[in-house]
Amino acid sequence: MSKAAASSLPRLTRRCNAFAPAFPASRPSLVRTPSSTRSISITGPWRPSTALEDHVARDARPISLRQLTFFGRNLTLERLLDSANYVRTELPTRLAHRIRDMQRLPYVVVTNPNISKVYETYYNSFELLRKTPEIKSSEENDKFCHLVKRMLTENLSVIPDLAVGVLECRDFVPASELDNFLKTMLKSRISRRTIAEQHVALTETFNSPFYFPNGETGGDHTNGVDFVGEVFLKCNAREVVEKCGKLCQDLSRQANGVNTPVPEIIIEGHPEATFPYIPSHLEYIIGELLRNSIQATIERHGSDANAKLPPINVLICQTQQYVIFRISDQGGGIPQDIFPHIWSFSKGPRRQKQLQNISLVPTMSATLQELFHTGAGEGVDKDGKPLRGTSLAPLSHRPPNLRLGLGLPLSRVYAEYWAGSLKLHSLASYGVDTILQINKLGNNLERLVERRNLDGI
Template sequence: MYRYAPSSLPRLTRRCNNTFVATLQQGPAAITANFVIRRQAHSIHSWQPSFALEEHVARDARPISLRQLTFYGRNLTLDRLLDSANYVRTELPTRLAHRIRDMQRLPYVVVTNPNVSKVYEKYYNSFELLRKTPEITTSEGNDEFCQLIRRMLTENLSVIPDLAIGALECRDFVPAAELDSFLRTMLKSRISRRTIAEQHVALTDTYNSPFFFPHVPQNGVSRDHTNGADFVGEVFLKCNAREVVEKCGKLCQYLSRQANGPDSPVPEIIIDGHPEATFPYIPSHLEYIIGELLRNSIQATIERHGGDGNSNLPPINVLICQTAQYVIFRISDQGGGIPQDIFPHIWSFSKGPRRQKQLQNISLVPTMSATLQELFHTGAKEGTIENGKVRGTSLAPLSHRPPNLRLGLGLPLSRVYAEYWAGSLKLHSLASYGVDTILQINKLGNNLERLVERRNLDGI
């Protein structure tokens, strides 16, 4: 059975050894009495949470699609809000339990790494709080539950950098392929938990807003509507391909000028194809991917062509295509391609020739939100007003880091985001010329989130 957080294991072992030696010196009777007392206390206290963990590990996660996420928000009523709350209340501890078990299966030397241990303790504390939350039956109970979720979302912002640093520090103890598989699963699960949690919090904010008027069915018929809003919680029903590329492109160009000087040249971003394609999506997921890809292209183009003072940099071309089921973004640059020593490792979290530099850079970004969105970010300089509330920019502090602060996480994390909603991300590097990156996303919103089940990690 599993119970103790990794960081407490060495301390626990020393304490048990010292007690055992002291008991031996007291004779056989003391040994028997001590054993009985400790076994009784252990069975009452220490093992109880472990049984709860086993119970939740035995359950399967219930994947959800974008359409299902919007279901609770359409014709939003108190009953639907409470249904959403209880889905989140039961689903979060189940998904956490699977990830806790995955960490328990890691080699001991990895589990006791301070950064991995910190993540374990955060997850176990969150699991304990969530599994003890009673059924939510009132609006007041839902408000208290949302306060708990908000606190957890804030407390766990350091998980991604902790996992990244832990993986880089432990890559000599676990095969790289297994460590990458573990990290991808951890990150997909983290995205999924934050997605359903933030969606419920956003629906609660909508319901509590003075600008929201619950729909009352007429003649027993409930029309499918969203009170005229383009957002249903965190899902944007009319996500526009051109607007996403332009928003991310302007931010990346601005950051480049901040880093290199206000008059420094930046490549133009040319959009072509079907730029007016619209689809339901969570903007922060798409903006993170597009932002990272444009950031890489802009930085590579400047480094290859801007060193001689050339102000006419070759443009970055973004071709947008749409089919009946997909929207496809192809981002092409002339930044010289990816160096041969790096290309084999571009999708890996834990391997590559620049590990030490990655460790230094990641330590400068102590917190990362899984959706890169601060739900209650009051200091945002840009945003939209919805139902009288300022919705902060979905490009959060991680996206605002300097272009030359390379973390080694952008491409692998972008692929995790793309695959989460059954999309894909591929990259083709042309040596001494440039890179073509192809992002494909589902425009129908009917694909279930892709979660890696526990059986796929039994070998780790």
């Protein structure tokens, strides 16, 4: 063998291993590693597919909040069917790109049972959606919505499965690559749920007995005051912070004792700023940030039951294009061994504890509402009214005091999805400043990828 040919073998081996999952399950691949001579076979739908290749070759069609709002106003049957067929064709395209991302993972990662489970779930969803014929009537749309809701419910295990799989594979792949992979998977998941839940909400609006098409009673007809589907046209900054703050304080009392003091939340700046947004996205971010600040403040200052805890200050600012939330606490800051890894899903010194905790959460919708399915307040707001989550909430629940290590990185994924940002500054032995910036115009397209070199979405 020539020297040049021999030097090319490592590259060829890596390339074959990376694409091993694409081979048929009926012809198991055998892999030998230096540390083991045990044969590994792959089961499940790891097979080539012409349909998958066709969908991977297609580009996604991103949307903006403004487009969602415009399309949902003055809803007619024709518009509803257009929405249904957009979702029918867009979901399998977005799923196909994520399936391809998983096929490109190293062999040792795709054989992980949790990653393999997500792959099979996505592949089954892809097959069902791509075989759905064009929707031409209201009855066909109702059946399609039933299919979509069933699939969204079945996919609730994706986040914990991915998180556990990534943590278990941390020793085989660089953490930065795993983080980029998981961020892309989660952004795509948010995008699919957004367009699916928006269409389900529009369908519920259209089927409502209080809906009158063609503007027969004047104005727009939505599924609630100032709602177009899942988009709230007049999301108020103060109301979001007050609602999330009250619920997080109740969660703290539930976790630490009814008589445990909780810090006051002070709102300053421009609290009356309004903007269009999907409430469940913003409430998840604000809720996670306030939960962290409340818990840190209690742990640092709450040893004396009679002591007055320092407040949490929320400064709200607005410009022509952005609304900015700055949440400041005096919880002592983030420990130095943890701070470098706060945005990572796979790095950090608490990996084993994360695995133990996430394994206790079989499903996760990543909404604030799931914390109250059986929790404090039984899913009511500060006025005692039921929480309005997505049209499919609550689909899951998790213990409110269980630390999963996913809150901050998942909050950043939510913020960046609509072209916003989330930054954190820790002052050692004092506290944390967290800055959330969101676009208040709603004219930015959804950001579906984490890396520029990813194909499609």
